[in-house]
Amino acid sequence: MSSVSTTHLTLPQWDGGSRKIRYIYLVNVTSFRLTECPDMGPVAPLYLGADLFSNTDIRTENHPRYHAKFAKKGLATKIHFSSAFRFHGLKVPTASNSLWFYSVQGLFRVAFEMYNKQEQLAVLENFQDVWKSQINDSHLKMSYSLSVQLDVAVSSSLCNTEPRIEISSQPQHCKIGQEMVDVCSSDTGDTSADHDYCCSPKQSLQTEQSQLLLPMVRQKLQNLGDKFSSETQSFTEQQLETTLLLLENIVRYVHGKLEEKDVTEAVLALLKTKDWGCVYSSSMLNCIGRWLGQQFNAANGSISQKVEGFKIQHIEHISDLPPAEELATELFPEAMRTLLLHWMGLSEESTLEKRRSEYPILLLILEFANHNLITGVAHVLYSSLICK
Numbered sequence: 001m002s003s004v005s006t007t008h009l010t011l012p013q014w015d016g017g018s019r020k021i022r023y024i025y026l027v028n029v030t031s032f033r034l035t036e037c038p039d040m041g042p043v044a045p046l047y048l049g050a051d052l053f054s055n056t057d058i059r060t061e062n063h064p065r066y067h068a069k070f071a072k073k074g075l076a077t078k079i080h081f082s083s084a085f086r087f088h089g090l091k092v093p094t095a096s097n098s099l100w101f102y103s104v105q106g107l108f109r110v111a112f113e114m115y116n117k118q119e120q121l122a123v124l125e126n127f128q129d130v131w132k133s134q135i136n137d138s139h140l141k142m143s144y145s146l147s148v149q150l151d152v153a154v155s156s157s158l159c160n161t162e163p164r165i166e167i168s169s170q171p172q173h174c175k176i177g178q179e180m181v182d183v184c185s186s187d188t189g190d191t192s193a194d195h196d197y198c199c200s201p202k203q204s205l206q207t208e209q210s211q212l213l214l215p216m217v218r219q220k221l222q223n224l225g226d227k228f229s230s231e232t233q234s235f236t237e238q239q240l241e242t243t244l245l246l247l248e249n250i251v252r253y254v255h256g257k258l259e260e261k262d263v264t265e266a267v268l269a270l271l272k273t274k275d276w277g278c279v280y281s282s283s284m285l286n287c288i289g290r291w292l293g294q295q296f297n298a299a300n301g302s303i304s305q306k307v308e309g310f311k312i313q314h315i316e317h318i319s320d321l322p323p324a325e326e327l328a329t330e331l332f333p334e335a336m337r338t339l340l341l342h343w344m345g346l347s348e349e350s351t352l353e354k355r356r357s358e359y360p361i362l363l364l365i366l367e368f369a370n371h372n373l374i375t376g377v378a379h380v381l382y383s384s385l386i387c388k
Helices: 049-053 060-072 104-114 117-133 202-229 237-254 260-271 283-298 300-313 324-331 334-343 352-369 376-387
Strands: 007-009 013-016 019-026 031-033 044-048 076-081 085-087 098-102 143-146
Touching: 013 117, 019 049, 044 049, 044 104, 049 060, 049 098, 049 104, 060 076, 060 098, 060 104, 098 104, 104 117, 237 260, 283 300, 283 334, 300 324, 324 352, 334 352, 352 376
Parallel strands: 007 085, 076 143
Antiparallel strands: 013 019, 019 031, 019 044, 044 098, 076 098
């Protein structure tokens, strides 16, 4: 009797910083996909219970009991996969080949019962659209037996399933998750709980990840070469210049020689390729704003030290401080000043009188945003605000 061939699957993954959540899409009571394709009909995203409960106060041996409790409420389900499927990065007992998954409603319930406020906020921001789209879903059954994976039947014209690089931290639906999870061999029988992780050495995991990713990189490069070799293709000067710049940076990155100025040039070139849409609905501006805010927030400690040193040095002249422009230049990072200057319509070309009239406002914004009060105006306004 011929042995049944085994399909090794890597679950797509949402990366939320300290928390990573793998998922699948339930198509019907016997089928699932690793991609969501609207043209192929509605699907229900299900999130891996092991990832939801990782880094919580619930002990690992108690996870099955909690899974069962949520399953009784229709928020979780135990999925029995066909023996033909094995999962990279997960220890699953060969005898049962089953894993616990949660609906998006279950994900929210777990988050608000077990996560800290920052993690709750991340879940709220990133999964609210999924929750809205699935709000009318029926409760999950206690268990499902899935034997059919439909991704292989999806036409590339209906859904692009090639991995992609994303800036946004939003859950990536209609794409195979680009983050490769920890990989290890799981073909042999294992009596571990079905939510255990592999414990291979880090170097071994990195080697296996590289083996999975390298063919994808080669294929991308080959496809790009074919596109530029085609006589039917025509490209603008801007397209060619931007492509050349990006390729040069890829070469630098591969050889470990990529510097900040190189990244700056590449990002600016991409930003200038087109008008990226309305400021009210720009995912790019939203992402850049989030990243900038995180960088500025992380700098608060060093800024506070600098401000405190300045206050000690000028304690006897605190009522006779230098002009606002000098204070802002001395105490706050250039990037913060540059952002606000251009936001307020001030630049190097602005008249001296215009800059002098607006700089006190800019300084006040920097003082409040960094929680470091220096001027008398900031102290007075802050006191009046907290009194209200």
